[in-house]
Amino acid sequence: MNLSFDSPTPAVSDPQWLSNLAEIAVRIGLGLAPEQELIVTAPVEGLPLIRQITKQAYLSEASLVTTVFTDEQTILTRLRYAPDESFDQAPKWLFGAMADAFRGGAARLALSGDDPTLLVGQDTGKIARANRARAEAMRPAAELFANLSTNWTIVPCATTGWARAVFPGEAPGQALTKLWDAIFSITRADRPDSIAAWQAHIAAQRERARILDGKHYSKLRFRGPDTDLAVGLADGHVWAGGSATTTAGLNCLPNIPNEEIFTAPHRDRVNGFVTSTRPLVVHGTTISDIAMRFSEGKVVEAKARGGAQVLQRLLDTDDGARRLGEVGLLFYNTLLDENAASHVALGQAYSKTIRQGDRMSHQDLTAAGANRSLVHVDLMVGSAEVDVDGMTAAGDYEPVMRSGEWVF
Amino acid sequence: MNLSFDSPTPAVSDPQWLSNLAEIAVRIGLGLAPEQELIVTAPVEGLPLIRQITKQAYLSEASLVTTVFTDEQTILTRLRYAPDESFDQAPKWLFGAMADAFRGGAARLALSGDDPTLLVGQDTGKIARANRARAEAMRPAAELFANLSTNWTIVPCATTGWARAVFPGEAPGQALTKLWDAIFSITRADRPDSIAAWQAHIAAQRERARILDGKHYSKLRFRGPDTDLAVGLADGHVWAGGSATTTAGLNCLPNIPNEEIFTAPHRDRVNGFVTSTRPLVVHGTTISDIAMRFSEGKVVEAKARGGAQVLQRLLDTDDGARRLGEVGLLFYNTLLDENAASHVALGQAYSKTIRQGDRMSHQDLTAAGANRSLVHVDLMVGSAEVDVDGMTAAGDYEPVMRSGEWVF
Numbered sequence: 001m002n003l004s005f006d007s008p009t010p011a012v013s014d015p016q017w018l019s020n021l022a023e024i025a026v027r028i029g030l031g032l033a034p035e036q037e038l039i040v041t042a043p044v045e046g047l048p049l050i051r052q053i054t055k056q057a058y059l060s061e062a063s064l065v066t067t068v069f070t071d072e073q074t075i076l077t078r079l080r081y082a083p084d085e086s087f088d089q090a091p092k093w094l095f096g097a098m099a100d101a102f103r104g105g106a107a108r109l110a111l112s113g114d115d116p117t118l119l120v121g122q123d124t125g126k127i128a129r130a131n132r133a134r135a136e137a138m139r140p141a142a143e144l145f146a147n148l149s150t151n152w153t154i155v156p157c158a159t160t161g162w163a164r165a166v167f168p169g170e171a172p173g174q175a176l177t178k179l180w181d182a183i184f185s186i187t188r189a190d191r192p193d194s195i196a197a198w199q200a201h202i203a204a205q206r207e208r209a210r211i212l213d214g215k216h217y218s219k220l221r222f223r224g225p226d227t228d229l230a231v232g233l234a235d236g237h238v239w240a241g242g243s244a245t246t247t248a249g250l251n252c253l254p255n256i257p258n259e260e261i262f263t264a265p266h267r268d269r270v271n272g273f274v275t276s277t278r279p280l281v282v283h284g285t286t287i288s289d290i291a292m293r294f295s296e297g298k299v300v301e302a303k304a305r306g307g308a309q310v311l312q313r314l315l316d317t318d319d320g321a322r323r324l325g326e327v328g329l330l331f332y333n334t335l336l337d338e339n340a341a342s343h344v345a346l347g348q349a350y351s352k353t354i355r356q357g358d359r360m361s362h363q364d365l366t367a368a369g370a371n372r373s374l375v376h377v378d379l380m381v382g383s384a385e386v387d388v389d390g391m392t393a394a395g396d397y398e399p400v401m402r403s404g405e406w407v408f
Numbered sequence: 409m410n411l412s413f414d415s416p417t418p419a420v421s422d423p424q425w426l427s428n429l430a431e432i433a434v435r436i437g438l439g440l441a442p443e444q445e446l447i448v449t450a451p452v453e454g455l456p457l458i459r460q461i462t463k464q465a466y467l468s469e470a471s472l473v474t475t476v477f478t479d480e481q482t483i484l485t486r487l488r489y490a491p492d493e494s495f496d497q498a499p500k501w502l503f504g505a506m507a508d509a510f511r512g513g514a515a516r517l518a519l520s521g522d523d524p525t526l527l528v529g530q531d532t533g534k535i536a537r538a539n540r541a542r543a544e545a546m547r548p549a550a551e552l553f554a555n556l557s558t559n560w561t562i563v564p565c566a567t568t569g570w571a572r573a574v575f576p577g578e579a580p581g582q583a584l585t586k587l588w589d590a591i592f593s594i595t596r597a598d599r600p601d602s603i604a605a606w607q608a609h610i611a612a613q614r615e616r617a618r619i620l621d622g623k624h625y626s627k628l629r630f631r632g633p634d635t636d637l638a639v640g641l642a643d644g645h646v647w648a649g650g651s652a653t654t655t656a657g658l659n660c661l662p663n664i665p666n667e668e669i670f671t672a673p674h675r676d677r678v679n680g681f682v683t684s685t686r687p688l689v690v691h692g693t694t695i696s697d698i699a700m701r702f703s704e705g706k707v708v709e710a711k712a713r714g715g716a717q718v719l720q721r722l723l724d725t726d727d728g729a730r731r732l733g734e735v736g737l738l739f740y741n742t743l744l745d746e747n748a749a750s751h752v753a754l755g756q757a758y759s760k761t762i763r764q765g766d767r768m769s770h771q772d773l774t775a776a777g778a779n780r781s782l783v784h785v786d787l788m789v790g791s792a793e794v795d796v797d798g799m800t801a802a803g804d805y806e807p808v809m810r811s812g813e814w815v816f
Contacts, residue, residue, distance in 0.1 A: 035493065047452055047479065054482045058489035064497040065486070069477040071455065074462045078473070081466035085443065089472040093512070097505030104501070 029153030115161025232269025320373025332404025342382025437561030523569025640677025728781025740812025750790025
């Protein structure tokens with residue numbers, strides 16, 4: 001392995017775009033406050049972006065920036081060589097300390113760039129145990145993010161493995177550059193004034209959420225090839241989109257890019273069948289052609305062509321893993337698999353998608369229909385062939401999306 | 409920046425040596441126990457070695473391996489862009505959590521590969537404040553290491569910056585390969601059976617420590633060019649070398665390579681003058697040509713050609729930073745600057761170099777002459793021109809080292 005860490009030649013078309021993406025992440029994604037601490041998690045390959053993010057965070061007067069790097073290769077090493085008891089372990093000391101720091105006011109930025117093919121052919125039982133142990137160790141931090149106790153965002157970062165999966169025909173260097181270009185495009189980092197472009201986009205999203213709130217739909221209906229799913233919405237559901245506001249009053253944009261408008265389904269009111277329009281990647285395993293049937297909120301039948309075992313284990317995580325916690329609508333985007341289409345999420349609901357949800361007990365949230373689970377996994381159900389309708393107070397359906405585009 | 413993370417070509421002459429070094433680190437350096445957790449700290453450039461270490465640790469039945477990577481470039485970014493108040497901050501959440509994990513039984517492996525020229529020309533005041541905040545945050549963990557509450561080791565790792573400093577005339581790739589070769593040589597990783605070579609070496613070191621304990625020297629005297637230093641030894645001092653034993657009974661070898669035999673000076677009984685035989689690198693600043701005068705244990709005069717300000721700030725850290733906490737003897741080795749020569753250390757003493765020291769209170773350790781400080785910084789004083797004598801119970805000096813070589 002030849003690591004040239006201070007080569008001046010980036011694998012990106014324009015170094016300014018990398019700098020723009022870092023600025024978007026810090027100013028738009030996090031809305032970092034002066035004197036706020038920042039904790040970043042990133043794949044080691046994210047180093048060039050991390051260096052730019054560190055610079056932008058200090059320019060925004062961060063008190064301290066700490067990056068916790070991870071190396072996907074060590075996941076494979078563990079699966080190959082670790083003793084069996086290892087797979088019920090997770091670095092609780094690390095995740096617990098991060099949760100403490102977030103509770104103390106630190107912001108959280110995560111770079112995501114998993115290789116979707118990493119774990120093909122590996123032991124699904126060990127993977128599931130390791131993921132469960134990890135999810136449990138991360139739960140205190142995950143709940144702080146779900147409740148917007150601090151400002152956070154997730155930003156895509158090109159990696160060799162992800163690029164290979166997305167552009168299998170290209171040479172590795174070319175694939176990486178192409179993936180970076182796609183990321184710069186969907187994150188508006190290739191625009192001359194990318195911060196202004198984001199501000200305009202956020203205003204437009206806020207307006208769309210306001211319109212949807214005024215509709216008071218009781219349910220949404222997704223119709224398309226092998227899909228006819230009625231998703232009842234939670235009592236007092238609120239449409240969220242654009243920026244989110246933390247309990248301390250900071251505005252952040254969880255997920256860059258952030259094109260969706262989303263709300264909470266009712267955990268007991270989902271019926272029908274749905275087919276995924278994109279493969280689902282769960283911790284390195286790709287699950288393709290998922291078909292699920294829901295009855296009274298719960299997945300009662302689930303099939304998949306690839307990764308069926310991983311899907312079953314995911315659904316078996318806990319009761320909430322078989323129910324929906326989020327429904328998100330966005331225009332259909334073919335540029336990247338992620339953030340590409342309207343989706344429903346199995347698992348944990350966001351309390352901010354329930355009116356007054358941040359001040360409600362777990363019991364009251366559940367009573368309103370908000371789901372609770374260790375997991376939160378987005379399942380893409382939107383495409384250019386899928387229509388979305390909303391049921392009005394009068395009990396009639398009206399069009400919300402047609403052929404993957406917003407009607408209003 | 410072009411990071412090729414999965415290129416199959418290492419910058420090392422023989423990939424087997426990298427694997428050997430990882431095995432030495434885990435089996436000899438740490439003496440990792442089955443089902444023990446391992447926490448590694450490493451520069452990001454240490455990734456190829458980290459992957460091998462992770463594999464070796466799992467082969468030794470580690471329950472979990474977690475690496476905390478650091479990137480030296482972000483130190484420069486912070487110095488250039490962070491607000492002033494940043495320099496009194498350190499990631500206490502991270503260091504505190506690591507200390508908790510070590511207290512809970514995790515082993516600690518650190519890869520060291522700092523660029524000694526990194527901070528040339530940077531603000532020494534900010535550097536000193538940041539180092540002090542960092543040392544304070546790391547103190548709970550540092551005390552666990554000093555007291556051998558868990559097994560730990562430090563292993564060298566070639567980095568571009570360090571290689572450039574050691575081989576300034578070479579092309580970056582060549583310098584890196586040369587530094588790796590030097591590291592493989594001094595760590596015995598280039599031997600056909602490197603584990604057996606280490607076991608023989610450890611036995612020889614143990615025998616030498618036994619001989620020195622039998623001598624009961626009251627003081628050591630270093631004589632050479634611009635050096636005549638009498639180092640009184642602490643009451644009940646014990647010579648340590650070869651492997652160390654943790655409070656839980658595990659054998660480890662702090663520092664790979666590990667050629668020295670060391671003990672505790674008496675904090676009040678050091679007199680004379682000494683000139684460093686190697687530059688001292690403190691957190692990225694190189695301090696050269698250090699000349700110091702001691703009186704009754706304390707540095708009363710200190711000069712340096714380069715980095716004099718950093719030296720003064722180091723000495724001003726606390727009272728113990730002006731006194732000696734360790735004296736280490738080893739044969740003179742020109743291969744690398746580190747672990748290259750006999751040395752004295754300013755700062756914290758190791759309790760294991762005092763008889764029963766692990767069971768003594770801080771007050772009793774101080775009464776025996778063991779020094780206490782936030783810092784522990786080795787100062788090389790040995791060379792081929794420096795002789796070392798020991799004062800026997802009869803009050804006579806007898807030769808211990810001549811021209812950098814052991815007499816016995």
